Amino acid sequence: MRQLSETDRDAIRIAQDPAYARWLAQITATGGCAHPIHLTGSTTTRDVTTGEILHRYDTRDEPGERLSVRCRNRRTTVCAPCSRLHAADTFHLIRAGLLGGKTVPATVRNRPRLFVTLTAPSFGPVHHTGDRCRPRRDGGTCGHGRRLGCGAIHASTDLLVGQPLCGDCYDYPAHALWHAHAGKLWDRFVIGVRRHLASSVGLAQSRFSDHARLSFARVAEYQKRAAVHVHAVVRLDGPGGPDDEPPAWGTAARLADSVHATVRRVLVCTPYSPAIGELDLCWGQQFDVRPLSSDGTGPDDDAVAAYVAKYVTKGAGETGAGLDHQVTWDDFDAATVTPHVRSLMRTCWRLGGLPEYAPLRLRAWAHTLGYRGHILTKSRAYSTTYAALRAERAGHRGTHADSLPGTVTDAHWRYTSSGHSPGAALLAASVAEELATNREVARLELAAGESERPGASFK
Numbered sequence: 001m002r003q004l005s006e007t008d009r010d011a012i013r014i015a016q017d018p019a020y021a022r023w024l025a026q027i028t029a030t031g032g033c034a035h036p037i038h039l040t041g042s043t044t045t046r047d048v049t050t051g052e053i054l055h056r057y058d059t060r061d062e063p064g065e066r067l068s069v070r071c072r073n074r075r076t077t078v079c080a081p082c083s084r085l086h087a088a089d090t091f092h093l094i095r096a097g098l099l100g101g102k103t104v105p106a107t108v109r110n111r112p113r114l115f116v117t118l119t120a121p122s123f124g125p126v127h128h129t130g131d132r133c134r135p136r137r138d139g140g141t142c143g144h145g146r147r148l149g150c151g152a153i154h155a156s157t158d159l160l161v162g163q164p165l166c167g168d169c170y171d172y173p174a175h176a177l178w179h180a181h182a183g184k185l186w187d188r189f190v191i192g193v194r195r196h197l198a199s200s201v202g203l204a205q206s207r208f209s210d211h212a213r214l215s216f217a218r219v220a221e222y223q224k225r226a227a228v229h230v231h232a233v234v235r236l237d238g239p240g241g242p243d244d245e246p247p248a249w250g251t252a253a254r255l256a257d258s259v260h261a262t263v264r265r266v267l268v269c270t271p272y273s274p275a276i277g278e279l280d281l282c283w284g285q286q287f288d289v290r291p292l293s294s295d296g297t298g299p300d301d302d303a304v305a306a307y308v309a310k311y312v313t314k315g316a317g318e319t320g321a322g323l324d325h326q327v328t329w330d331d332f333d334a335a336t337v338t339p340h341v342r343s344l345m346r347t348c349w350r351l352g353g354l355p356e357y358a359p360l361r362l363r364a365w366a367h368t369l370g371y372r373g374h375i376l377t378k379s380r381a382y383s384t385t386y387a388a389l390r391a392e393r394a395g396h397r398g399t400h401a402d403s404l405p406g407t408v409t410d411a412h413w414r415y416t417s418s419g420h421s422p423g424a425a426l427l428a429a430s431v432a433e434e435l436a437t438n439r440e441v442a443r444l445e446l447a448a449g450e451s452e453r454p455g456a457s458f459k
């Protein structure tokens with residue numbers, strides 16, 4: 001046993017425990033979560049009239065007298081199994097808003113629906129991929145003596161891509177403040193689209209909600225230049241939401257017109273600062289509006305849902321824009337980020353010290369470069385919720401304490417600790433790997449079945 005590592009010895013100790021089978025079942029139920037939460041407590045279900053105990057669950061009967069549940073972290077770098085589940089939930093959440101399902105009626109697929117991408121404006125020239133990068137015949141240098149052009153063809157893996165041509169010319173305060181106001185820019189955008197729709201059909205703006213309802217789900221993504229851009233599904237329903245048909249004037253073309261007109265008009269003014277002044281923030285000139293048609297001519301709805309779901313598993317750290325944890329001034333030098341991102345984090349820290357920007361909490365959000373929104377945001381009527389999807393899954397597993405009529409359930413739960421011992425982490429990782437392999441095999445089998453269908457090859 002002496003040659004074995006600490007981790008291996010720990011894993012063997014767990015596997016030899018008489019309660020190992022039950023322990024493994026718990027870990028499998030968490031999907032092999034890398035950082036499970038451990039709880040102690042009990043749930044008792046009684047018959048209201050007779051007082052008879054119909055069901056009782058107590059962690060005193062479990063290995064280690066505790067129950068392990070998922071950490072539910074959305075980031076792959078923190079917990080791969082939970083992030084996969086979160087991505088799957090996001091996929092279903094977005095898809096239900098596009099095609100129906102999960103309590104959303106299938107008629108939503110015939111509503112005016114758009115896939116909209118909004119970007120940040122330019123805060124200074126950066127190196128880019130594709131064709132020749134910023135060619136300039138006349139050469140020339142900026143006030144800091146750096147070349148104004150580049151002329152190279154950068155591969156997408158080139159570390160220069162997204163970095164400014166001159167870090168001293170780049171408007172870091174505007175970039176950080178734009179991130180800090182991105183949520184507000186989005187809110188103003190949604191209000192603006194509603195207003196434009198109302199006035200385009202001669203409705204008083206205050207009456208819009210009597211006639212139609214605008215729903216959306218949006219996801220934020222960091223670009224190479226470390227600026228967030230936004231992908232959103234926008235849908236127009238009747239005043240009652242998903243169950244209600246929009247009025248005759250509510251067409252995809254009119255909705256698209258209103259989006260086009262509004263993107264250019266949205267303006268958010270930063271609080272006055274003696275050091276920075278007052279900045280007028282807007283969306284970038286580059287934006288994209290695509291109608292999602294139900295006749296199969298536009299982008300595929302499933303592809304759109306998958307595209308959105310992909311982004312929610314990425315943390316700021318994984319995309320190379322920022323870090324996954326909070327930082328302080330002393331961390332900036334050692335952080336494994338590009339000089340551009342480091343400058344942005346430092347700018348957030350500096351601006352965060354100014355009293356006029358205190359409400360923006362730029363220091364607490366320096367690691368995400370000032371952006372403090374959620375990665376996924378949706379309006380209430382868009383579709384189902386993460387909580388409903390989790391409850392449905394729990395119901396499928398048979399662990400959900402259904403409140404049957406005539407019964408009462410009494411539950412007492414307490415958090416005890418979280419995480420795995422080294423051996424348990426090793427075993428959980430292999431459970432997660434096995435589950436992932438099973439899923440992949442099932443997917444391939446399904447795909448093989450599809451291709452055997454007559455006519456499938458003509459699609």
Ligand SMILES: [Zn+2]
Pocket residue numbers: 033034035036070071072073079081082083
């Ligand atoms: Zn987890």
Ligand SMILES: [Zn+2]
Pocket residue numbers: 126127128133134150151152154160
């Ligand atoms: Zn370049």
Ligand SMILES: [Zn+2]
Pocket residue numbers: 142143144145146166167168169
């Ligand atoms: Zn310069």
